[in-house]
Amino acid sequence: MGYRTEANVMRTTQIERIDDEHQLVKTLHFKDPLCAKAEPGQFIMVWLPGVDEIPMSISSTHLDRMAAITVGKVGEATKTLHKMTKGDLIGVRGPFGNSFKPVGGKVLIVGGGTGIAPLAFLLERLVATAQNIKCFLGAKNRRELLFHSRIRSLLARKVAAEIKTSTEDGSLGHKGLVTELVEAELTAHSVDMVYACGRESMLLEIFHLAQKHKVPLQVSLERIMRCAIGLCGSCSIGKYRVCADGPIFTDTQLAEVAGEFGLLKRDFDGRRIST
Amino acid sequence: MKNVLETDVAGLKLKNPTMLAAGILGLSMESLMSVANAGAGAVVSKSLGIEPRHGYGNPTVVQVEGGVLNAMGLPNPGIQVFIQEMAENRLTVPLILSLYAFAPKEFATAATKASTAEVNGLELNVSCPHASGTGQELGRDPKLIMDIVKAVRETVNMPLFVKLTPNVTDIVGLAKAAEKAGASGITAINTVKAMAIDIETSKPILANIIGGLSGSAVRPIALRCVYEIYESVKIPIIGCGGVDSWQTAVQFLQAGASAVQIGTAIATKGLSIFREVNDGVERFLKRKSYGSVKEIVGLSHRS
Incomplete structure (x- = not known):
């Protein structure tokens, strides 16, 4: 399938509002x-x-033709974004790629760090489709737990909903990794779909757990992106292009790229390096 | 039943006249296999050099009217690493390695390395419009093209295509030089040197400022180049530049191309573009009662 030419045109637009989520986001x-x-x-x-x-x-x-990105301070580009103020210009093209598919039944959402960002957006749709929603959020510490209140208020309207948190330092919720919560959950309860976004080592762990408990899974993957329209091959994982075939991949697709998922990615020169 | 699409380009047996253009997807073996499975008659790798290269920073690709502008900067893992990855090669169609280098001798070294692998042909990139010291900086000069082709020809014995730049006053002179030096075929054309500016910031959009234009906007230029080259050389031509339908593929064949390469159209139509072109060309041949795609190569020169 090809991309939408209209969406790929670069549009320059002003930053209208900035929310400080925490020190780094x-x-x-x-x-x-x-x-x-x-x-x-x-x-x-x-x-x-x-x-x-x-x-x-x-x-x-949002209404009023607004959209937002949530940016962690990790490299030169994201540091530049953090320095920007209202009225500064950015260029945007897209949106690109596929999307999470909301389902009914019992769903489990697992987000780590800034990986929570697209999942909070997904949750806005899931509150309408899913009967039972569990949301597990992981972070280094309490302060870095992203969108905790946004997610709490989204789920407040839902009877069958639960949020669990995990922090590496134990400052909020479970002390340890969010995957430990996932393991306990999948062992104890049946789940119809898991959605996950975060570090790839976390996603790999969740993939193994989902396979073990035979639960379908949708994850969001990240690779080096250049063209974003399926041409340059920079974001290849196995036979797939993350920009055009992803960024959302199912457990079935992840099994097809088992030699690379969670282990290897392509560097800027196309060489395989560790994720 | 006879396959009317089957053809032969400089000794390469192709099940159909479509090929993947260099620079598109060919950074990994598996993506080349995806393209072959989608129906391409042959695939060309990303341009490979002796050393790995990261390429330029983003933006590397910008959409413009009628096409795409790119300045990737020849990112590649280096020929040695690529050859190692070729252990995963389960291609059922010919694989052509695109090579770039900074001097004739270095082209010969790269070709020697390439010849140690299961490669069916080479395409010399002497036409990239946005890399310093290589590409069209070499390939604008017929004398240098001759030196490069001779150096490679003396080193390896396999089909050798030379991909030419349209960013010259006389592309025919370049084609003649390549033929004289022993090239097996010509690929025409590489991208047209171009740029884009964002008016709100007044900045050139590409990180490298200058890039190469591909897509339907360059098709009439490419078609003219193929037509002119066909009149002046005997070696086969591979047409490249804005092929995005069976009709545009037929135009290139009639202008004198023995096969066509497809790149940018993968973005707009997906990998199914290869089947779309092949099915359309086949229907066209049957409707016109041709027994083989070879019969329409250069037809416009005889009508």
């Missing part, structure tokens, strides 16, 4: 009619004029 809101129509899980390419262009998941869409 900001949410930037901007106006763009196409991005505002994004589905949860889709990504856009964000151009920082004169600096770089990076892939970012959409973390929310």
Whole structure:
């Protein structure tokens, strides 16, 4: 399938609002009619004029043709985004790729770090489709737990809903890794679908758990992105292109790329390196 | 039943006249296999050099009217690593390695390394419009093209294609030089040197400022190049530039191309573009009562 030419045109737009989520993460809101129509899980390419262009998941869409990205401070481009103020210009193209497929029944959402961003967006859809929602959020510490209150208020309207948190330092909820909560949950209860986003080592662990308990899974993957339209091959994982065939992959697809998923990615020169 | 699409390009047996263009997807063996499974008659790797190369920073690709502008900067894992990955090669169609280098001798070294692997042909990239010291900086000069082709020809014995740049006043002179030096075929054309500017920031969009234009916007230029080259050389031509339908593929064949390469159209139509083109060309041949795709190569010169 090809991409939508209309969406791939670079649009320059102003940053309209900035939310400080915590010391290392900001949410930037901007106006763009196409991005505002994004589905949860889709990504856009964000151009920082004169600096770089990076892939970012959409973390929310709003009325008034607004959309937002939630940015962790990790490299030169994201540091530049963190320095930006209201009125500064960014370029956007997209949204690209497929999206999480909301289902009914009992769902489990597992997010680690900034990986929670697209899942919070997904949750807005899931509250309408799923009967039972469990949401496990992981972070280094209490302060870095992303969108805790946003998710709490989304789930407040739902009778059969539960949030569990885990922090590496034990400052909130379970002390340890979020995957430990997943293991306990899948062992004790039946689940119809797991959605996950976060570090790939976490996703690999969840994939193994889902396989073991025969639960279907949808995860969001990240690779080096350049063209974002399925041409350059930078984001290859096995036979798939993350930009065009993903970024959301099912357990069946992950099994097909078992030699690379969670282990290897392609570097800027195309060589395989460890994830 | 006879396969009307079957053809032969400089000794390469192709089940159909479509090929994957260099620079598209060919960074990994598995993506080349996906393209072959989608119906391409042959695949060309990303341009490989002696050393690994990261390429330029983003933005590397910008959409413009009628096509795509790119300045990737020749990212590649280096020929040695690529050859190692070829252990995973389960291709059922010919594999052509695209090579770039900075001097004739280095081209010969790269070709020697390539010849140690199961490769069916080489395509010399002397036409990338946005890399310093290589690409069209070499391939604009017919004398240098001759030196490069001779150096490689003396080293390896396999089909050798030379991919030419349209960013010159006389592409025919380049084709003649390549033929004279022993090339087996010509690939025409590489991208057209171009740029894009964002007016709100007044900045050139590509990180490298200058890139190469591909897609339907360059098709009339590519078609003209193939037509002119066909009049002047005897070796086969592979047409490349804006092929995005069976009709546009037929145009290139009639202009004198023995096969066509497809790249940018993969973005707009997906990998199914190969089947779409092949099915359409086959129907066209049958409707016109041709027994083989070879019969329409260069037809426009005889009509």
